[in-house]
């Protein structure tokens with residue numbers, strides 16, 4: 567029997583499916599037809615002003631990825647060989663790579679057991695005369711304790727760079743993530759809430775970084791000033807690289823940013839359905855669900871469960887796979903990775919990070935995930951725990 571006729575054949579529920587905003591194809595077509603597809607065109611400018619006005623950011627510059635934005639942040643912080651930067655080990659490699667590319671050393675600090683974010687109570691003990699900056703990562707779109715982190719940074723004269731790859735349109739005590747540190751880095755990768763396939767933005771909250779950020783992003787030239795008519799020719803004035811995305815990508819991104827609230831509401835509905843359906847398993851002590859403190863507004867980027875141990879996690883992922891559901895683990899701690907060992911890290915150093923990394927499963931999470939799929943996923947999980 568053909569699969570399409572066989573009602574018993576289950577469709578696979580993917581882990582992620584990027585949404586397509588109503589005007590996305592129209593805008594992309596417009597960008598291509600305009601004949602002006604390089605960066606900083608009309609769609610890029612609209613994205614940047616939308617980010618600036620919506621989030622109250624001093625300046626937002628689109629980049630080719632959050633990785634690029636982090637690399638720019640490392641340059642703007644003036645990181646050099648021997649400098650140290652405090653960050654979680656439970657993060658994506660780009661957070662650490664940006665620092666290492668400048669010859670500086672990531673100093674990995676453990677995470678909080680509730681939000682899984684950098685534990686601000688452990689930061690001061692990790693500060694040395696070489697510490698230059700603190701790079702918190704807002705995991706799953708839930709804010710780090712930024713008041714405490716910024717206070718520590720002020721006391722020790724350190725820069726704060728927020729890795730808000732997952733934190734676009736989430737807030738902390740009413741202030742948008744990415745606007746709380748000296749610099750903020752956003753991702754618009756396919757897996758993020760708002761996406762252009764690959765993409766990012768650097769949010770600049772400190773006046774002194776504004777001019778240099780433009781230059782670094784334009785291959786070390788003052789081309790941006792030239793385009794504004796502020797200089798009569800442009801030339802090489804600093805180091806830099808190619809961090810400007812095409813206006814075709816910005817066109818697709820603009821369509822998504824314009825409906826940011828609608829996308830967030832859909833993700834909220836998915837998140838809340840998961841929370842309702844899995845509450846009894848949490849009450850019975852079988853799994854732990856995400857914790858969002860009252861002063862943090864999440865963007866519902868991720869839905870995860872924490873199992874008892876790694877064996878249970880492996881078995882649950884396999885069980886879900888056999889039910890046609892794609893669920894995945896997340897970061898392998900950087901301090902215990904092959905490359906992380908170069909910075910003196912080893913398994914056993916950061917107990918919460920290691921335990922969370924072993925036990926966390928991310929469930930399918932995207933704006934168009936249907937109620938019937940959520941029910942199927944939750945029934946499979948409940949069935950697993952019998």
Ligand SMILES: Cc1ncc(COP(=O)(O)O)c(C=O)c1O
Pocket residue numbers: 631632633634657658660661703729731732752753754755765766
């Ligand atoms: C915390 C964090 N930082 C940085 C990145 C890199 O983002 P991009 O793929 O836009 O470079 C990611 C990607 O998933 C991430 O989760």
